[in-house]
Amino acid sequence: MNQHSKALDSADLHALLSYLEHDAVPSIVMSTEYEILAANTAYRRQFASDGKPYLGHKCYAVSHHYDVPCDQAGEHCPLRVARASGTAERVLHVHHTPRGPEHVDVELRPILDAQAKVIGFVERLETVRQASAQANDQGLVGSSPAFNRALGDLRRVAGSDLPVLLLGPSGTGKELFARAVHEGSARANKPFVVVDCSGLTDTLFESELFGYERGAFTGAQSRKAGLIETAKGGTLFLDEIGDVPLSMQVKLLRLIESGTYRRVGGLDMIQADFRLVAATHKPLLEMASKGQFREDLYYRISAFPIRLPALRDRREDIALLVESLLARGAGAARKPMRVSTQALLMLADHDWPGNIRELRNVLERARLFADDGEIRPEHLRLDTIHVALARPASPALLDDAAFIAYVGAFQGSRKALAAALGISERSLYRRLDACKTTLPWRPGSVRPES
Template sequence: MVSYLEYDRQPAIVLNPQYEILAANRAYQRQYGVQGQAHVGRKCYQVSHHYEVPCDQAGEHCPMKRATETQGADRVLHIHHTPRGPEHVDVELRPIFDRDAQIVAYVERLATVRGASARPSADGLVGRSQAFNEAMLSLQRVAPSMLPVLLLGESGTGKELFAHALHEASARAHGPFVIVDCSGITETLFESELFGFEKGAFTGATGRKHGLVETAQGGTLFLDEIGDVPLAIQVKLLRLIETGTFRRVGSTETQRADFRLVAATHKPLREMIEEGTFRADLYFRISAFPVHLPPVRERLDDLPILADSILQRVASGRPDVSRKMILSDEALALMRAYPWPGNIRELRNVIERASILTDDGVIRPEHLPEGFGAQIAVIPPAPFPLTPSAVRHLSTAALANIAAEFRGTRSELAAHLGMSERTLYRRLKTGSCQDKANSLS
């Protein structure tokens, strides 16, 4: 089996049902081994997560448990500890059966996800929360295909960055990534911008112009805010997608289109169909693979690295900043409790403003917008002071009592405590806290 895996270019390991790494191919040793050692003999969760218990006992999705239950393959996107630091890793695990149809081992193939960072980064997508990882796994699954992808989510959730990550993970990564801002083009100009035009097609057309569809040949065409496309243009857009052909304005010659379609919107397209403002046939063509992009309030665990990433970008663009800027615990606690209706865009504005107001590089509550605390979503009050040092020194018993008295969800309690939901889950699962953990849904 190991000899067979040596022909696999992706890192791969063999595990027994007790989570022990039995063998690893050279690709794994190069990418994840430490000083030439491939972690053979160690538990997989100790290597990948630095846990002392299997992933499912630490609040994670465990592919081995799922594969054992279904007697089939399982796939998940995890944050793994690697020699380069934490990274997003696409994990695919398949069971190996003996003659009696009993599982005797598992083969796990790993692929590092390049389109996102699990650490603060001045460029690209950043995140490590469960909601973020689920969106990234969906992109990883659909990227190798040619299916049209529809990115759904509130305004400011980073649709363009997700679309670019999908392009980079596809076989068309070498081709162009062309963005069409559907909300920024008037109806009269939409057709000529999309399909191009011939010389003399209309007043001012002094020469031939290639449209955005032609520019995207061999790559990805990203239709941002497709819900804003006028009905008259939706018909021509549908024909483009269905036939793969188009004509420049003023031309009778049919051109072949060769692009991967990715669309995005924050509008309720199904409701628009009922209202007659969006074509049902176009919707079903573009929504072959819908992906929900989570708002900030669903990925509060990402706030610290999102804030650090934004501060890195601020520092890179301001030569007057001579020191690293950080968020105080108090400011972070307020930000965790805020609903962020403007999502990443609003978060960036708040942090950039605060970075200007601070003199010592530490962003405190007074640097946040006026009335910021008053806009916090209504959540049942916590029966304890939100002092970070006090939270860190809470005993297991004290934390269990707080969980029993708190009237809210686990994510809300974690926000009040200023810790991640995963950390809270692990602490509540120790000792006599098991029942309390189960009661917080």
């Protein structure tokens, strides 16, 4: 073992591994120079079941297939940060696994010697089940930096009971994110109840939320449980909370603060038990300054805000979303669909003011015109198409030959190349690795160190 690390001797390593064997979470021991020194059984089962070698190999080579550490490939490197600070570091990454690319929540803890010097690391890796980095016929899908930031925030808060406020334009998948918060919590086996706050009058909102007693109003012939009661032990998702009538906001605030409520027409106080997740596309603070939304309610519901990215800010995910949405809309009696390269380029270059909801509608409409099973540009019928001839829409949508040719002809820095392609430097390295090519080093061209 000393051939890999002079700081961690074999006795240290054996003691660590014996301890980690009792941990159900996949864990590895690493040197300060990124080498994997040991792994527990959980890691071997989940991340090394394909038989590929990992001991003595660099963590970035095993997990990312990079030739350089993550920070040099445009990603956050927890080891570099933890080595400098001597404290734990946590990050969400997309790793290569025997099952393909997967989101992994990485927690890195330094091992200190008697002089508090970092001599190694223990890394715990938890696969994120609430989202997929591959095409999937259900749930959250994506792997772009913007998507991963939102997913990382979700992972941070899901295990707590803090109220969560999902912010972002319409059509960005707020209900899917809310459900993912629920599924990542201790309340996952309890109800997930959705309340659409749009278009509800004061009376209807109150009776739907709190329920009512028999005789509370005309037509109330029996007691009815409200959605708060239905959500007992689980999660209550208030969608478009910015539309809650002002007169009802004070009652909602009282519910959140006291944890109790009364049914309409009732006298008894009932104890509520739910985790609150709210969502809106409206600027609530701006509305509060105009008296259109209670400021005290805003601060109650926004203990942990998560901003969801617009589709135009995660263009790298469009090909993945297209495949996923077509699979979701296929159904038992519908034939599978494919999308031509030119159609994918057009989809990737569209501005998508309606976000994922608009993309889904465009694909469902195009499906009806694609009689031979292939969706082509003429089937999309986009209202506005901006063709960016100077920039490929996304390298994920170009074939390997076209991508390699573009990279080879590009004059400029690594950062400039990533910007020209409309992707992050991390995504650029992934595609280069997939194409088994490197950045050109000739004079005047791209230089990795720039």
